[in-house]
Amino acid sequence: GNSVTQMEGPVTLSEEAFLTINCTYTATGYPSLFWYVQYPGEGLQLLLKATKADDKGSNKGFEATYRKETTSFHLEKGSVQVSDSAVYFCALSGSTTGNQFYFGTGTSLTVIP
Amino acid sequence: EAGVAQSPRYKIIEKRQSVAFWCNPISGHATLYWYQQILGQGPKLLIQFQNNGVVDDSQLPKDRFSAERLKGVDSTLKIQPAKLEDSAVYLCASSLRPSYAGAGDTQYFGPGTRLTVL
Numbered sequence: 001g002n003s004v005t006q007m008e009g010p011v012t013l014s015e016e017a018f019l020t021i022n023c024t025y026t027a028t029g030y031p032s033l034f035w036y037v038q039y040p041g042e043g044l045q046l047l048l049k050a051t052k053a054d055d056k057g058s059n060k061g062f063e064a065t066y067r068k069e070t071t072s073f074h075l076e077k078g079s080v081q082v083s084d085s086a087v088y089f090c091a092l093s094g095s096t097t098g099n100q101f102y103f104g105t106g107t108s109l110t111v112i113p
Numbered sequence: 114e115a116g117v118a119q120s121p122r123y124k125i126i127e128k129r130q131s132v133a134f135w136c137n138p139i140s141g142h143a144t145l146y147w148y149q150q151i152l153g154q155g156p157k158l159l160i161q162f163q164n165n166g167v168v169d170d171s172q173l174p175k176d177r178f179s180a181e182r183l184k185g186v187d188s189t190l191k192i193q194p195a196k197l198e199d200s201a202v203y204l205c206a207s208s209l210r211p212s213y214a215g216a217g218d219t220q221y222f223g224p225g226t227r228l229t230v231l
Binding site: 004006029030031032034036041042043044045046049051089091093094098099100101103104105106 | 146153157158161163168169204210214216217218221222224225
């Protein structure tokens with residue numbers, strides 16, 4: 001079956017620190033992988049995605065590389081800002097399940113000045 | 114471009130009452146999804162529509178939950194009767210392509226409806 005395992009939080013970092021949030025997956029076929037961000041009181045917003053192995057998604061300084069050999073899609077940012085404080089969700093869309101999304105449990109990030 | 118609209122934003126009811134949520138997807142999007150997000154968990158798919166037909170409702174508790182997407186646009190999700198464990202945020206999302214187009218199509222989410230069952 002399809003599932004996503006995400007790094008447990010909460011994570012607290014100082015401004016300008018390096019961020020890594022781990023995400024691994026189990027899937028049949030060839031899934032697409034996503035990172036979504038949820039700011040307080042808002043819905044989920046797409047942060048980045050990758051649709052095939054070795055693709056790198058990037059947006060707003062965040063990056064993640066689709067690693068088929070390690071079934072991973074870790075989120076990274078070189079220098080976090082206070083405005084990056086949010087909950088981050090890793091998700092996969094299975095190639096055999098009509099674009100149904102499977103989400104991880106989310107990782108809460110707080111960045112302190 | 115307008116995003117996915119949902120209403121109401123908040124709802125408080127007592128157990129055994131009924132409640133309905135409304136969703137208006139992005140114009141032209143073929144596929145619509147309803148998710149349940151319990152506090153501290155990731156969203157879980159309840160039902161997926163393509164136009165006005167159901168693609169997947171395997172995780173919808175059909176004894177109490179129902180959903181429809183009339184004319185392939187707006188959708189409503191109903192709970193009747195509600196239980197305490199239904200307290201959650203109900204998210205609606207839409208994507209451009211039909212579900213048979215396969216994986217990888219971005220889903221756009223509305224702000225959600227926070228339901229509290231007392």
